[in-house]
Amino acid sequence: MKFKFNHNNFNVLDLEKSIAFYEEALGLKVVNEFKAPDGSFILAYMGDGKTKHRLELTWLRDRKEAYNLGDNEFHLAFDVDDMDAAHELHKKMGCICFENPAMGIYFINDPDGYWIEIIPGGE
Template structure:
């Protein structure tokens, strides 16, 4: 047997990213790992329902934004309260792309990663 465990995003401002994912998606910290020399910190966020985690990695010496290429990759979340999340994300100003014909939209996190929001179908 094999199953999903986590997906990683490297971030510049760990606290800002944790706050964003808490407000925008409702993810909470489930565990943390600090390097012994302080050069990095890893925080795992979870939804409290599945075992899948989003791993946020912060590197102490990293100052420049990460190169996300053409932003062709993304993380997706499904929700049974699509309209409420859309309204919240509009208010947060984080919607970066909408595709009404497909019934989906994307938000940007503080580092520019795309997160797709999909209604339960």
């Protein structure tokens, strides 16, 4: 029996705002979408165009209050080939929430407060 990663999920309050954020901040694109027949939820799957891994954004029609992210100790991580350009973009967007220069990394947060780690690497 073999398992492999497929996707991670973040629940969001404003799907359009979240999709726009992930497109601008990380270059992700919606690759698949599912809308409940009764309109109660929408799943938008975003991908980087390079890997099979997806970020599933879940919007629930009846959810109005912010999600409790606890201490926000969980996160996604993205590597990038141009750390300086990425940092400048995220600084301009105002979404950098924590920096660790000693490790050469930083974190951004999305419109719902989820943290995303940015690390050097890429292709």
